[in-house]
Amino acid sequence: MKTIRLTMAQALLKFLDQQVLSVDGEEVKFVQGVMGIFGHGNVTGLGEALERGAGELTFLQGKNEQGMVHAAAAFAKQKNRRQIYAVTTSIGPGALNMVTGAATATVNRIPVLLLPGDNFASRQPDPVLQQLEVPSDYSISATDAFKPVSKYWDRIVRPEQLMTSLLQAMRVLTDPVETGAVTIALPQDVQAEAYDYPAAFFEKRVHYLVRRPAAPEAIERAVQLMRNKKKPLIIAGGGVHYADAAKELLAFAERFGIPVAETQAGKSAMPWHHPLSLGGVGTTGTLAANRIAAEADLIIGVGTRFSDFTTASKSAFKHHEAAFLNVNVSAFDAFKMDAVSVTADAKTAIAALQEALDECGYRSGYSEEEIDSLKSAWDREVDRLYTLESDEGLTQTRAVGIINDFVGPSDVIVCAAGSLPGDLHRVWRSAEPKTYHMEYGFSCMGYEVSGAFGAALAEPDRSVYAFVGDGSYLMLHSEFITAVQEGIKMTVLLFDNHGFQCIHNLQRGHGSDGFGNEFRYRSKATGRLSGPYIPFDFAANARSLGAASYTARTAEELEHALSQAKAEPGPVLVEIKVLPGTNTDGYESWWHVGVPEVSTGSKVVEAHEQMRKQVKTARPY
Structure with a gap:
């Protein structure tokens, strides 16, 4: 039997480079590349392999571990789960930063391959930097946290284990039902260990997506x-x-x-x-x-x-x-x-x-x-919302309408959290399939910018727009820098409404006067976050990252900014100042949230009684 002597990390990449997915008779290269941030847990193992023998796999340098997973998931989602990126990190905090992204992918049934570094299998430098020590069970490491959010999990403690593990990983990644996050933890010493792998293991391997017929x-x-x-x-x-x-x-x-x-x-x-x-x-x-x-x-x-x-x-x-x-x-x-x-x-x-x-x-x-x-009545309602004016400033639905009128029918919009998903689900007018990219299985704040980067990677010939609130942008926008680095054109539409207004609205709708959800200074008089709004200049922030940026406070300024942004060759941010509370709501719908049965606030007690009445009208299962 012909063999090839490779380190475990080198063998991993050589295998991934030869995986092909066949759908309806058409074959596509399944793994496009690896997104990564290097640390001591992967730089001398997988990092060396990527530097010297990645084959046709592209390496993209991420800026935040969670952001990389979101970008990889968005890429796979936009590709209808037929192509993926792998994601690698060091051990400890680098690995754990991926857990939220892993859960987001698994909840949405999106394939991503996660390759976190892990503790030394030999335990010689024990405890190694960033090792999580569990005295009651020394086999546990930080990567065990991925088990509940992964559809398949493994730890490679001997280089030859890689072969059976990768075959199982591919089974899950290409399965339309069982797919999600696949985590293969890579102890940093084992990454560098060599083994005589069978040459046949690295031959082209075709995985078939077979359409299950109805009985x-x-x-x-x-x-x-x-x-x-x-x-x-x-x-x-x-x-x-x-x-x-x-x-x-x-x-x-x-x-x-x-x-x-x-x-x-x-x-x-x-x-x-x-x-x-x-x-x-x-x-x-x-x-x-x-x-x-x-x-x-x-x-x-x-x-x-x-x-x-x-x-x-x-x-x-x-x-x-x-x-x-x-x-x-x-x-x-x-x-x-x-x-x-x-x-x-x-x-x-x-x-x-x-x-x-x-x-x-x-x-x-x-x-x-x-x-x-x-349908005609609803179309008229959307027209009304799209033209809704206020003397106090730009309404959110007016801004959405201006953008909807501006973008082309094949352009892709990406969103995930806040009040924008509700507005977009109700009033956005999509004309073609795969132009509405919403992560709402987990509704993960911070997905939007990273997701737009991933969608733009997947659809380089389409214009991609990220719809993101100021709260989500502040939480995670690191892969905007990666878009600048790679010259990937995407437009971030940042709706600045001074805080977590979606939850602020939910809060007030159930008896609260509003607490802890707006971006305000702390008031000396009340001792609470009830002072003036904090003024942010998100456009300046984007410029500091190397992107073009514009600010819009009126409908006319927004129309101009969109035109200017479209002409820019690289990533752009358009900061849109919108009035809080001007999103859509209601339309004979309900959402069950827990409302306290006992409270000093009479409005809370009333909201609880209303909730109990609504529950009685809902199906029990």
Whole structure:
């Protein structure tokens, strides 16, 4: 047997460089490169291997460990999970900084390969710098923290273990159901140890994404359920995008006259102007979608995991005979909401279901006027929000409208947290698939700028815009510097509304007068953070990082800044000063949050009673 003598780290890269994913007969290189920050735990092992033998893998220098994972996840998400980046860090704090990013990827079912350094397997320099010592169990290290947020976890304590570990890692990374964060902890001494690896291990290896077909009996059960339902509603989730099923979904909806609502992950599956497109549904949904959802006698979930925002904490579906039909490649998600389940790839399942419904002559009971009336009313509401003026300054919905009118139909927007996801889910008008990139599985503050960098890496021919609040920007924007370093064009649209206004609104909506959520100076009179707003110059901050920047306080200034930003060759930040509290809200939706049963505030007690009433109207499971 022919062998190649390599260090474990060198063998790792040589293997990754030869992995290929085949989808519908088309092969693509699966691992594009490695994002990394070096420290003593990986620089002389994996760092040396990257320097001298990375093959076709690109190395990108990150600036924050969590930011790198977000960027890698966004890259994979924009690529429909068909290409990935690996991420490497040192041990200790460098590794632990990735845990939030790992959880974000796993919750969203996005493949990322994490390669943190680890303690010496030999334990000779014990304890090594940054080692986490657990006296009761000395086998535990900082990388054990990745176990609950990883879909696969391993620690390589002998160089030959790498072979079986990598094969299992690839199984998970290329699986449409089990995918998420894969963590392989690399003790720093083992990274540098050599082994005679079989040459065959480094040959081109093709992994096949096989579309799971729907079982005939599952389709039969689905048809039996549907044929007696006259008011169905399709809820399109992220699985529609990952399965490349947007065209099939559109054809299915048109064929049977079924309106379509979208989750945050599913948005842009339907063009906003289509007569059957109702927009977002649930807590951050449109009035049109929420009213149809309330009256629907059948909810058809396609590729959605039915989060509490999608279901408005299970209160959105009020018809006394409402039933659920779930099409999902994951059996775990397909069985949610006590549904009739079709566990299958969305693309193949929709086609099979359409054929079966054609045979029985199915058609929904909606009239064109019924759907058109609700949709037209909502379109008028969006037009109103897009033109909403205030003498005090620029409203948030007006700013969103200006941006929506400016960007092209193929441009990509990226967002994750704060009040912007609610506004964008409700009022953003997406015309083409994969132009709405929202991380709302974890709604992780700090994803936005890193995510935009990852999306721009994935789609270099599209313009990419990050929508980010001042709170999220302050939390994490380090990969903006990486975009400057790499010359990656992306535009950060920073909405400055003086704090964590989304949570401030939630707080006040449940009996509080507002506490601890705005960026204010501490008042000497009250002893609380109730003084004047802290004035930030985010444009100056961006310039100090090497990016172009502009500031907009009016609609006219924003229009000018967008035009200027588009002409810039590299990364740009547009600071948009918006009025707090001018985001969207309501539209016959609800979100269940815990409200104290006992409080000295009468408004809190009233809010608790209102919560109890709402809970009684929601589905128990």
